[in-house]
Amino acid sequence: MSTNKLIFVFFFCFASLPLLAQTARIKGVILDKNNQPVENVNVSYSSIGTQSNQNGFYDIKVPANQNVTLVFTHVSLKKITIIFSLDSNEQKEFNPVMSDQEEQMGEVIVTSNNRKLIQGVATIEPEMIRKIPGANAGIENILKTLPGVNSNNELSTQYAVRGGNYDENLVYVNEIEVYRPFLIRSGQQEGLSFTNTDLVQNVDFSAGGFQAKFGDKLSSVLDITYRKPLKFGASLEASFLGGSLSVDAVSKNRKWSAVTGVRYRNNSLLVKSQETQTNFTPSFADIQTNVNYQASAKWQWSFLGNISQNKYQYQPLTRQTNFGTIDNPMALTVFYEGQEKDKYDTYFGALKTTFNVSDNFTLKFISSVFHTLEQEYLDIFAQYRLGEVDSSIGSETFGEVAFTRGIGSQLSHARNDLDALIVNTEIKGFHDWKESQFEWGIKYTRESIRDRIIEWEVIDSAGFSLNPPIIDLPKNDQPYSPYTGPLVPYQNIRATNFNSINRFSGYGQWSLKSNIGSNEVWYNAGVRFHNWEVLGSALTGKSQITFSPRAQFAIKPDWQKDMVFRLSGGLYHQPPFYRELRDADGMVQPNTKAQQSVHVVIGNDYSFKMWNRPFKLVSELYYKSLTDVNTYTIDNVRIRYAANNNATAYAQGLDVRLNGEFVPGTESWFSFGYLKTEENSNDKGYIARPTDQRLKFGLLFQDYMPNIPSIKLYLNLLYNTGLPGGSPSYADPYLYQNRLNDYRRVDVGFSKVFIDNTTVKKDTGWFKDFKELAIGLEIFNLFDNQNAITNTWVRDVYSKNQYAIPNYMTTRVFNVKLTAKL
Structure with a gap:
């Protein structure tokens, strides 16, 4: 930098x-x-x-x-x-x-159990986040095991919640909203999440029905707090996928404290397990710090900073995908030329202060800046061969393509550049008045975006160019008759957008804990507003404003059983961010409206003891009615919007999670989710949305050997039914509804703990200063399931059929990990 x-x-x-x-x-x-x-x-x-x-x-x-x-x-x-x-x-x-x-x-x-119970917030222990295995370990890896949270891409940190997409989730670190890169199109390009799990003190997650103090998104809130260290400490983690180092520092007078983390990640181990053979050179690295200063008893300051650089260089070589049936096995063989070079540099800084005006009045000020420089350059030429596989056992050509049914080629080109600067300034107030609490906040945001998109794709099959089906061109029946129409790319997007967006937002909310008879009750009511205007060199949007009233009510009956019942919801809006303003042709539509949702959540928390150990059963029933919906398509993790607000939609479902000490001294959970979400564009009727993942099962399990408790086991299991997707380019979703196969994945980790808080340590020797020391073996995709993220569509020139060839994710991978803490 x-x-x-x-x-x-x-x-x-x-x-x-x-x-x-x-x-x-x-x-x-x-x-x-x-x-x-x-x-x-x-x-x-x-x-x-x-x-x-x-x-x-x-x-x-x-x-x-x-x-x-x-x-x-x-x-x-x-x-x-x-x-x-x-x-x-x-x-x-x-x-x-x-x-x-x-x-x-x-x-x-x-812990604020009562407060979090009424908000419907799930709390995740930081130690669990650091120990549970996953191809992309971290907070998002744990979230994907929760009910209502869906993903079918182990390489990505993105997640969908209760029918929403990846852009509908709020993420806060120390009350500061954080952002992710714009141009990511594939999970394997992501590298690192913003959140450094080595620095985390507390993690709260709400899947819907959240309070007015949180921002303007439709789906979820992830609220993360970094720790303030009390003494010097350090931690280290190293594996075949990279490593991290964090350091805690405190001044002698304890007025200053800081926690700093450095991370590096390399996805080669995972990407090279895929079917496409590649020369792959990734480099994902960042440094992050959280500095705190106690100026006085009433005044405190802190600074949060992050610098990250992700370089992604990808050179595919060959690929062979076998598919079809036992009676008719087929294969797609692809030979590649060219490469892809992507780069994402992000810089983030935020300064915060809290001033305790009195015992009952606190003021908070926040300012932050986020700057991202991104480039996505690729030229990849692919020549494919579709054929029948020799399935005769004993044949010299067994497993090879014996008869070619189709040949063709594809040339993909992109030169995409983006420069985005986002500045925030905010003030918040907190008032205690008798038994009530009142909070308010005002925020100004300035977004400056400079974006250039140049993407095109040419497809050739059996020696002649294929034209895009959405353009009215002369009939093309080559090679039987000559084609006299123009040659155009199968896909072609070209746009340059220089835009700025001014936003004013704010909220006010009231909370009260009271009693109805001998029953405890909690009330919360609030409202948000959001005003924005899109400006540009060649366009100007009109000023728009939304109001979002929200409320929560919870009651804990005076019963022998420990139960809490919740009702929450309201009117939620999502004013369009830059990507939501950009239509399928890459042009910004400045008057795109905010999507809005009427959201209702009914929940129950039941705490009980089983085997004389604590357990909790959490269940929530939810319904969303959405209007002014901005429809979109998803390709891997890239979302392309229509930017026309021409649809309505709904999402309904049930989430259940049972967590507790299935093994004494450890926390595990089982989760189940049912979801149905559909949309209706231009009154054509309701069809499944791209995030309609009907059933979800998750298991997060921790165990140890009774006779050798230093041997630990961590299990992460996911089963999701298939998502809609994998359709041919330009396919009308009303004519072509296709679902990918179910997503099944098991990651398991074994760890040998040499030193922890239960170990009797020696006063001398190399390891006398260690608080923790462990070495582990991780097996990703234990059962080697083939999970597809998209389909490649190939034509058979003889039968005129198109075949959907799955693009599979990672196979079974082994990893070794060392962790240490001072």
């Missing part, structure tokens, strides 16, 4: 208004052994503290999402030391009893 870009990123962030780390509150009454209040007790953590009043009452704000050591001291009583870990905006009542006999020490881990 050039010096000018570095200066730009850091100058902008530090010159803007920021936001800071989240806080929680601990309060209570301090008593002595005679249950009398104790005055003038010093209550402190680090260098920040308060005192109890004449009634023994104290109230102190502490950092959230980290371990905080709270110390209670008095001139005539023994010290109490307690470690707390609270969630953001959580209030904990703690009433200690001080003694004059002995000091007291303990730990209180507090």
Whole structure:
């Protein structure tokens, strides 16, 4: 990255208004052994503290999402030391009893279970994220095992939630919205997710019906919090797929702290297991840091920065795909020339600050900048041969193509460049008033996009060029009669777009915890607004505005069984982002409307004990009614929109997840999802949407050997029914409804743990400073299932048939991984 870009990123962030780390509150009454209040007790953590009043009452704000050591001291009583870990905006009542006999020490881990229950939020432990195997391990790998979350591409970090597509999911890190590259067309190009799992403290996920404080998307929210370290530490991971290193640092006065991670990934191991033989040279790397500064008891600052560079060089050589039936086996053989060179450079910086105006009023400021430079260049010439395979056992040519039914060629060309700059500035307020909480926020976003698209494809079959079926050209029945019409590419997209988008958005919401009789109830109600206008050198869009009211209600009956019932939903809008404004021809349609959805979710959480161990059964029934739908097609992970809002749609389904300690001391879960989503374009009738994945089963399982507990097992199993897709280019979905085969995949990991928190460590030697040390073996796609992502369509010149040849994903792959933590 050039010096000018570095200066730009850091100058902008530090010159803007920021936001800071989240806080929680601990309060209570301090008593002595005679249950009398104790005055003038010093209550402190680090260098920040308060005192109890004449009634023994104290109230102190502490950092959230980290371990905080709270110390209670008095001139005539023994010290109490307690470690707390609270969630953001959580209030904990703690009433200690001080003694004059002995000091007291303990730990209180507090999670906002009640708050998350009413929001329908699933919490995922960071340690589980780091241990569960997957071809693209990380947070998204775990999300795909949850009900309602679907994917049929193990190389991609993208996921679809309850009938939505990849662009309908919100992702926040430390309350800051993060983005992904625009031009990614294939999962194997993605490399790294933005989120560095080595830095994560807390992960929350909502699959729908979320509150007004979250942004304007139709499907889901992934809310991630990075940790604030308390002391020096480091972690290391290395495998055949790459490696990562993270470092925790804290200043002597504990006012400064930072966590920094460096990652490198190489997908060669996975890509070379596919049928297409390639020269493949990928390079995915990034560096990320989260710096925190405690300026005073009331004022805190933090900076989040990320620089990533993904280089993807792909040179296909040959491919042979066998398909057909036992009686009629066939094969497609392809020989390639040319290569693809893609590059994605992204720079992200965000500055945050929190100011505690009073005990009941907090202000937060956020500013961030995201800059991406992307290029997608390819020239690939493919010559194919479609034929019948010799299936005679004992034949010298067994397994080879014995009779050719069709030959042809295809030339694909692309020169796509994109330069996008997204700037955000935001202010938030948090008010506590009696038993209620009120939150509000105002945000300004400026998006500047410079985009050039040049893509074309020429297809030749049996010696003559094929014309695109959507263009009215003279009849082409070569080679039987000469063709006199023009020669045009089978696909051709050319466009240059220089656009800017100004957005103003905001929200206000109210929350209350109360009682109805002996039953606990929670209320939340809020509304969002979003105003935007698309500008360009040759076009100007009209100013548009949306309002999105949302509400949640939850009740915990005073029953013997531990149950919570939830009802949530509202009107959700998705104002178009740049890719949603760009139609199938690559041209920006500035007046594209926001898609809107009426969303209703009914949920139940049932906590119980089985085998004297904790379990939870979570079930949700949902329905979405969508209007002004922006229809699209999906090819691998690339989405192309129509940008015309000419459809309506619906999504309905049931999600169930059972999680708990199936093996003592470990968490596992089973999940099931049913989904049906259909759309109606121009009143032609309802057909399946591209994300209509009807059934989903997921299993995430952890185990260990009873006699050798240091040997661990981690299992990740997915089964999804086939998605609509794989149709020929330009096929009318109303005339051609095709589904890919079911997606079946099992990833398993075995780990030998040498050192962890249960190990008795020696005071001397090489490993005395290690907190964790383990080596593992991972087997991806354990049963070597053939999962297809798309189809290649090839013509048989003799029968005039077209054959769908599956484009398979990765086969069985072995990986070795080393993990260590200081």
